[in-house]
Amino acid sequence: MISSECVPFAKSGGLADVVAALSRQLSSMGHDVRIILPEYSFLNLEETKITVEKLIVPMGIKDETVKISETNLPGSKLKVVFVGHSVFTNRTGIYGEHGSHSYRDNYYRFALFSASAFSYSHAENWIPDIIHSHDWPAGLVPAYLNNFKTKNLFNQTESIFTIHNTGYQGNFSKYDILPTGLSWNGVSSKKAKYIDEINFLQSGIVNSKAVTTVSPSYADEIKIPGKGHGLEQILINKNEYFLGILNGVDYTEWDPEHDSFLDLNFSYKNLKNKWKLKELLQNKSQLPVNSKTALIGMVGRLADQKGFSELCKINNNNTTAIEQICNNSDVQMIILGTGEKWIEEELKKLSNKLPNLKVFLEFDNGLAHLIEAGTDFFLMPSKYEPCGLNQIYSLKYGSVPIVRATGGLKDTVIDYFKNENTGTGFHIPGMNSGSIVETVRNVLDLWRNNKNIIERIRKTGMLKEFLWEDSATQYEKLYKKCLNPEFSDSEPIFH
Numbered sequence: 001m002i003s004s005e006c007v008p009f010a011k012s013g014g015l016a017d018v019v020a021a022l023s024r025q026l027s028s029m030g031h032d033v034r035i036i037l038p039e040y041s042f043l044n045l046e047e048t049k050i051t052v053e054k055l056i057v058p059m060g061i062k063d064e065t066v067k068i069s070e071t072n073l074p075g076s077k078l079k080v081v082f083v084g085h086s087v088f089t090n091r092t093g094i095y096g097e098h099g100s101h102s103y104r105d106n107y108y109r110f111a112l113f114s115a116s117a118f119s120y121s122h123a124e125n126w127i128p129d130i131i132h133s134h135d136w137p138a139g140l141v142p143a144y145l146n147n148f149k150t151k152n153l154f155n156q157t158e159s160i161f162t163i164h165n166t167g168y169q170g171n172f173s174k175y176d177i178l179p180t181g182l183s184w185n186g187v188s189s190k191k192a193k194y195i196d197e198i199n200f201l202q203s204g205i206v207n208s209k210a211v212t213t214v215s216p217s218y219a220d221e222i223k224i225p226g227k228g229h230g231l232e233q234i235l236i237n238k239n240e241y242f243l244g245i246l247n248g249v250d251y252t253e254w255d256p257e258h259d260s261f262l263d264l265n266f267s268y269k270n271l272k273n274k275w276k277l278k279e280l281l282q283n284k285s286q287l288p289v290n291s292k293t294a295l296i297g298m299v300g301r302l303a304d305q306k307g308f309s310e311l312c313k314i315n316n317n318n319t320t321a322i323e324q325i326c327n328n329s330d331v332q333m334i335i336l337g338t339g340e341k342w343i344e345e346e347l348k349k350l351s352n353k354l355p356n357l358k359v360f361l362e363f364d365n366g367l368a369h370l371i372e373a374g375t376d377f378f379l380m381p382s383k384y385e386p387c388g389l390n391q392i393y394s395l396k397y398g399s400v401p402i403v404r405a406t407g408g409l410k411d412t413v414i415d416y417f418k419n420e421n422t423g424t425g426f427h428i429p430g431m432n433s434g435s436i437v438e439t440v441r442n443v444l445d446l447w448r449n450n451k452n453i454i455e456r457i458r459k460t461g462m463l464k465e466f467l468w469e470d471s472a473t474q475y476e477k478l479y480k481k482c483l484n485p486e487f488s489d490s491e492p493i494f495h
Helices: 014-028 106-124 141-149 174-180 200-207 216-221 232-236 272-284 308-312 321-326 341-353 365-374 390-397 407-412 433-449 451-462 468-483
Strands: 034-038 049-058 063-072 079-084 130-134 158-163 171-173 197-199 210-213 242-244 294-299 331-336 357-360 377-380 400-404 426-428
Touching (some): 014 130, 106 141, 106 174, 158 200, 216 407, 272 294, 294 365, 308 321, 321 331, 321 433, 331 365, 390 407, 390 451, 400 433, 400 451, 426 433
Parallel strands (some): 034 079, 158 210, 294 331, 331 357
Antiparallel strands (some): 063 079
16 A cells, blocks of 8 residues: 555545555455555654665666655554655655645655655565555556566556545646656556646556546546546546445444543434533533534535535625524534635634634544534535545434535435435535525424434434445455456455
């Protein structure tokens, strides 16, 4: 597994959770898994051991020397391997200074990181069957693999590339190819959209044996013209070697029955403590404590992708969607997250204006768990969502999700308005403020007039589970198919 992020070491988004959980699950199923990560300056690596003090990595203009350290992923025996070099150890962030902007030399930082994985394998005499790389920072890995194959190295190894979000692609100048040691034809494609610049995500797609993304619906959506950020055709060209495999959830962390972040625990069989946690959340947020108030939560990155333009900007009614939602005495709303400055500023203004809106502009994992547990509803009006995890957490915690009908949101939440018997939440059909407000109002009407229906939806959702075991089994089958194209799903899975 080659990734720029992995919990608990380095995280800026869901990529980190996926890499750790999928790797841990594959390891528990009998596979020899190793995770390769950059050694960032903020890491505390006192528990690691240095395995190679000076590892030579051939690059385009000069050889580089990196240090290799190892530890184990918590909760497993699998190795986590850190690549140490000044381009990582002398910087404060993962991709940029304090997360604000990207480092100009990210093309070289992550090219060196990618190439180092192969030097490490040589040094350890550990040649993997599958190299599974994740998102644009590891997009050159399949290109390096193909380059080695021309030299009769890594001939039995195949590459899998997972797209976590097509909105982040790693675009750089065409001339930045020189220091990487790769040829232009090795990273580009005549059928690709980007022919005058390096596009790491495009390279990962073009050069890998198989490509996955993190939900079936997102896989379908990004092949539609205009929805794949320019990569639609090369994804279509992968044919049966492009598919969506839904992310799982780590229920050892996200389970209200055993959640260590909560003062009280509960389950679908007994929700009494959930309503006490609702009171605690209202108190913590300095909102009036009232069990009859519909409490709506939002947790996550404050980004335009998440629907905040539609929520915060003044619409045709000369007001914002948040104001329209909160323009009821029996509704409260809590938002937790950090992100784009303009969104933070707009939310500050709205919270000063609306007494029933509370905004926390911070990262607080404990509060995130309390919001999932203590709210009645969870709102996710995303423009697009490759998978999403908060809506899955919400299902487990009995916070009924109200989500846009897109990507992984559509795959994990069953719309009550279309499936009354099996509904686990509600879909927002359109990507505009009017559609968001209308859907929330319809849900609140059910809350006021048919609470028994809401409770049925809540309990139906709490029984749903999205297990990494299921996702890992699908990856096993894909790995086997890449190594043996004649493999059929009816055959036993290898270990």
